Amino acid sequence: MGERRTIRTDYLARVEGEGAMTVRLRDGRVEHVELEIFEPPRFFEALLRGRSFREAPDITARICGICPVAYQTSAFNALESLCGVEIPEPIRMLRRLLYCGEWIESHALHVYMLHAPDFLGYAGAVELARDAPAAVERGLALKKTGNEVMALVGGREIHPINVRVGGFYRAPTARELRTLVDPLERAREAALETVRWVAGFEFPERAIECELVALSQPGEYAIERGRIVSDRGLDIVPAEYDEHFVEEHVERSTALHSRLRDRGTYLCGPLARFSLNHDRLSPLALDAAHEAGLGEECRDAFRSIVVRGVELVYACDEALRLVHDYEQPDAPFVDVEPVAGTGFGVSEAPRGLLYHRYRIDESGTILDAKIVPPTAQNQRAIEDDLRAVVGRYAQLDDEGLRALCEQAIRNYDPCISCATHFLDLTVERR
Amino acid sequence: MTTPGAGARSGGPGLKPKLAVWKFASCDGCQLSLLDLEDDLLALAGAVELAEFREATSGSVEGPYDLSLVEGSITTAHDAERIRDVRRASKALVTIGACATAGGVQALRNFADVDEFVAAVYASPEYISTLATSTAIATHVAVDFELHGCPVNKRQLLEVVTAFLHGREPQVPSTSVCTECKRRGLVCVSVAHGTPCLGPVTHAGCGALCPAYNRGCYGCFGPMETPNTASLVPLLRRQGLDERGVERVFRTFNANAEPFREAAARG
Numbered sequence: 099m100g101e102r103r104t105i106r107t108d109y110l111a112r113v114e115g116e117g118a119m120t121v122r123l124r125d126g127r128v129e130h131v132e133l134e135i136f137e138p139p140r141f142f143e144a145l146l147r148g149r150s151f152r153e154a155p156d157i158t159a160r161i162c163g164i165c166p167v168a169y170q171t172s173a174f175n176a177l178e179s180l181c182g183v184e185i186p187e188p189i190r191m192l193r194r195l196l197y198c199g200e201w202i203e204s205h206a207l208h209v210y211m212l213h214a215p216d217f218l219g220y221a222g223a224v225e226l227a228r229d230a231p232a233a234v235e236r237g238l239a240l241k242k243t244g245n246e247v248m249a250l251v252g253g254r255e256i257h258p259i260n261v262r263v264g265g266f267y268r269a270p271t272a273r274e275l276r277t278l279v280d281p282l283e284r285a286r287e288a289a290l291e292t293v294r295w296v297a298g299f300e301f302p303e304r305a306i307e308c309e310l311v312a313l314s315q316p317g318e319y320a321i322e323r324g325r326i327v328s329d330r331g332l333d334i335v336p337a338e339y340d341e342h343f344v345e346e347h348v349e350r351s352t353a354l355h356s357r358l359r360d361r362g363t364y365l366c367g368p369l370a371r372f373s374l375n376h377d378r379l380s381p382l383a384l385d386a387a388h389e390a391g392l393g394e395e396c397r398d399a400f401r402s403i404v405v406r407g408v409e410l411v412y413a414c415d416e417a418l419r420l421v422h423d424y425e426q427p428d429a430p431f432v433d434v435e436p437v438a439g440t441g442f443g444v445s446e447a448p449r450g451l452l453y454h455r456y457r458i459d460e461s462g463t464i465l466d467a468k469i470v471p472p473t474a475q476n477q478r479a480i481e482d483d484l485r486a487v488v489g490r491y492a493q494l495d496d497e498g499l500r501a502l503c504e505q506a507i508r509n510y511d512p513c514i515s516c517a518t519h520f521l522d523l524t525v526e527r528r
Numbered sequence: 529m530t531t532p533g534a535g536a537r538s539g540g541p542g543l544k545p546k547l548a549v550w551k552f553a554s555c556d557g558c559q560l561s562l563l564d565l566e567d568d569l570l571a572l573a574g575a576v577e578l579a580e581f582r583e584a585t586s587g588s589v590e591g592p593y594d595l596s597l598v599e600g601s602i603t604t605a606h607d608a609e610r611i612r613d614v615r616r617a618s619k620a621l622v623t624i625g626a627c628a629t630a631g632g633v634q635a636l637r638n639f640a641d642v643d644e645f646v647a648a649v650y651a652s653p654e655y656i657s658t659l660a661t662s663t664a665i666a667t668h669v670a671v672d673f674e675l676h677g678c679p680v681n682k683r684q685l686l687e688v689v690t691a692f693l694h695g696r697e698p699q700v701p702s703t704s705v706c707t708e709c710k711r712r713g714l715v716c717v718s719v720a721h722g723t724p725c726l727g728p729v730t731h732a733g734c735g736a737l738c739p740a741y742n743r744g745c746y747g748c749f750g751p752m753e754t755p756n757t758a759s760l761v762p763l764l765r766r767q768g769l770d771e772r773g774v775e776r777v778f779r780t781f782n783a784n785a786e787p788f789r790e791a792a793a794r795g
Binding site for chain 2: 110111112113114115138140142143145147153157160162163164166215221224225231234235238239242245253254255257259266267268345354466504
């Protein structure tokens with residue numbers, strides 16, 4: 099008779115949305131790993147049919163309260179490319195500024211409130227704040243600055259109202275944007291402190307082997323546009339996505355799992371972005387990365403928190419550049435007339451690649467829609483990772499192993515609300 | 529809406545009231561609004577015992593809870609049971625946001641065939657269990673206060689939590705967005721620009737955000753108390769919305785709220 103263990107978390111905390119985890123071991127060997135997503139489905143792709151293409155940014159924003167700008171951006175990218183509109187540079191810069199605000203808000207939330215408590219042994223940031231108030235206050239101040247950027251450019255931090263196909267309803271004045279300079283400069287300092295803080299954590303070992311996928315754009319760290327590239331030679335435009343990526347529906351999940359056709363599991367998100375695009379970070383962000391011990395690439399899943407810190411520095415730096423260079427556009431938006439056909443749009447949500455596809459008719463009515471969120475793309479990689487972590491640390495007791503598995507899952511900042519079309523942690527040992 | 533009565537604070541002297549946050553079908557945005565109270569979050573966390581808040585902490589304390597904040601709508605048989613457990617364990621229950629208060633954007637299924645929706649999204653529909661409708665929390669259990677918005681306004685959220693913990697009425701006006709717009713001295717986008725605007729029938733709370741950005745209100749706070757949608761619809765039509773357009777503007781994030789249901793059907 100071998101020794102059997104089952105470790106399970108019924109309802110994962112400090113992730114966005116509802117999921118669970120099960121791990122079964124027999125004689126210290128991993129038999130089964132499962133991420134269950136029990137977040138109830140909301141059927142966005144179905145309810146978009148029959149709506150106007152102009153409604154897609156507002157409706158898809160509601161997929162996720164943490165990264166609404168990502169949804170708005172991939173939506174208007176898809177629709178504008180289909181309708182053949184060129185977006186003037188000042189509007190594009192304003193969109194990138196709004197997106198930087200979302201990266202700051204989302205990464206600060208994840209680093210300080212969701213993930214750091216794992217490394218330091220606390221239930222959450224509120225508990226952590228009793229012993230380390232200065233750190234938690236720094237994180238909250240960073241998050242607040244991200245929200246201020248979103249509230250000024252987007253109208254509000256959650257589900258911004260100022261975004262439309264073609265641009266914005268109202269473009270802020272250069273004077274209004276300058277009010278962001280002081281908070282962003284303080285945030286940039288706080289982000290540098292963040293990188294030093296998290297670089298001092300203890301990191302369990304786990305190197306990711308799978309293919310890394312991110313957007314790539316010449317001359318900039320890709321956020322709101324780019325080609326889809328990988329470390330193994332993939333280099334495609336968004337319209338080619340469906341030829342290279344497939345989604346599968348598995349029984350335990352209301353999320354669909356993605357893989358690269360004929361190539362299998364891949365990973366998107368901060369580790370992929372940093373590994374593929376680090377040379378396009380700002381000098382300040384790159385210096386912070388080197389000081390924190392990061393090299394040319396980072397495949398260390400537990401150091402994703404350091405990479406998020408580096409991206410926080412970059413997002414603050416880049417937002418400051420955009421504010422300095424901003425000139426108010428002549429008009430806040432360009433007119434977009436519908437063109438019948440299929441449009442493809444991508445952007446780098448804080449958690450990774452977000453793909454949208456819409457088919458519309460000549461009146462602009464949406465005929466069908468496909469949305470592939472980053473967490474659905476990463477789910478196979480997360481399960482592979484859990485299997486490896488459990489195998490490597492099987493000597494831990496159940497409580498220690500469960501905590502480590504949960505921490506490993508949070509390395510990916512899974513957004514289950516998004517992935518629905520993701521999770522319950524049980525570890526079973528047999 | 530009911531008066532919170534004698535207040536939700538309980539226990540003996542020195543005991544903090546227990547606050548719980550629950551999630552049903554939703555985007556997490558309304559509970560994120562609590563974490564977005566950056567300047568007040570630690571003070572709030574110091575004034576209460578955070579007994580249940582999965583997005584923020586893996587710590588968990590058993591009920592009963594003095595105040596439960598509920599985000600999200602009911603879309604599964606399991607959740608219809610779970611909300612009853614939450615109600616039984618809660619002295620006061622407040623819904624936060626359009627999903628919990630009106631069913632949310634996922635209530636668009638209520639006007640369609642849900643089996644067809646499942647088949648449209650999932651390759652293996654047999655793996656999916658869902659109800660044909662997305663419904664507000666008040667459809668299932670008694671609710672002590674409903675806070676509108678998609679998402680809620682975080683200042684209003686703090687006001688509601690503070691009011692309940694002190695046993696007083698929340699200062700949350702149930703008038704229209706128009707009253708906030710006038711108070712801000714904004715130019716009326718409907719009168720001045722002919723932009724279709726749901727401000728006259730939409731619940732206040734956002735601070736007239738859309739008109740401040742030269743946009744017509746799109747109703748994300750849901751219907752105000754006794755809205756006159758019957759007189760707004762002809763105006764929307766004169767401003768260029770066709771029947772389908774009127775149906776679309778009322779069928780978004782509060783589609784299943786009765787006054788908006790009726791207005792959409794009237795077109």
